[in-house]
């Protein structure tokens with residue numbers, strides 16, 4: 001089902017939580033709503049679900065105007081951060097619940113529960129109670145329960161937020177596979193940019209109730225349209241004033257004198273000798289993170305700059321704190337200041 005959101009605005013009292021949202025979520029895609037706390041991600045998800053009403057604008061689901069349609073008639077499955085399984089019911093009973101209240105025949109329920117237990121890879125655990133499962137297993141049951149009624153849209157609000165990093169990572173991969181197998185339209189709320197990049201076909205970056213940018217993970221990372229997107233998605237050095245001018249005089253985006261210069265730590269080359277297009281820096285700290293190396297530098301005006309290198313680059317350079325090195329960005333980006341024009 002394709003979801004089309006047209007000019008949706010939502011206030012809580014005088015506070016504007018959503019500001020004229022326009023968004024199309026194509027059939028079968030897994031879309032992440034990404035943004036900092038309070039940016040309106042959950043409110044948008046709840047509006048799509050029909051758990052909140054809009055003040056303005058329309059929502060179309062599968063070509064039909066669903067703006068005022070009751071939550072029960074939207075054919076949507078929900079998974080929240082906290083598992084919210086029924087504690088007194090077994091896993092099997094939890095998954096069967098949505099089917100039983102719809103008076104689905106017992107034999108069909110039994111078959112469907114079996115199939116879902118297989119899908120979430122918990123075949124042998126159907127007779128356990130939620131308290132007898134790990135957090136990650138419980139969240140998989142919550143997903144199976146949401147899928148039981150065969151919704152055409154699955155909404156997930158920080159579904160892995162309460163789990164530790166390792167389990168989160170495993171569940172991300174698993175969710176992506178599940179989404180592809182079941183072929184639904186899924187919308188996933190997260191404030192974790194790595195999670196959004198790893199899971200989603202498209203990312204919607206939100207800030208203060210508005211959409212900053214919509215794009216594939218690569219588009220969002222490689223071609224951020226605003227300073228907010230550039231600094232929220234992926235690590236970045238933000239250089240202003242005299243620090244930006246150090247690099248602008250080396251030919252980087254010299255047209256944007258008033259703006260800041262954004263340089264990703266992964267886009268910095270370090271060289272042992274000076275060259276006309278390099279900027280000298282002093283190595284302050286080298287941290288081997290295992291899979292890559294973080295180098296903290298100090299520029300001639302004493303401002304810090306961070307670079308990420310591979311371990312083999314570090315070996316070639318053999319950097320030591322206190323030594324000089326020469327910085328050459330492979331890419332840098334400047335954003336023209338926004339002009340508020342009143343005619």
Ligand SMILES: Nc1ncnc2c1ncn2[C@@H]1O[C@H](COP(=O)(O)OP(=O)(O)OP(=O)(O)O)[C@@H](O)[C@H]1O
Pocket residue numbers: 012015017035036037038039040041042043044191
């Ligand atoms: N029922 C409500 N009443 C009043 N204000 C609300 C209500 N629900 C949300 N808000 C406010 O709307 C804004 C957006 O909230 P929302 O939960 O959508 O943000 P979010 O991006 O999902 O944040 P988080 O990642 O922290 O969950 C916040 O400032 C929040 O305080």
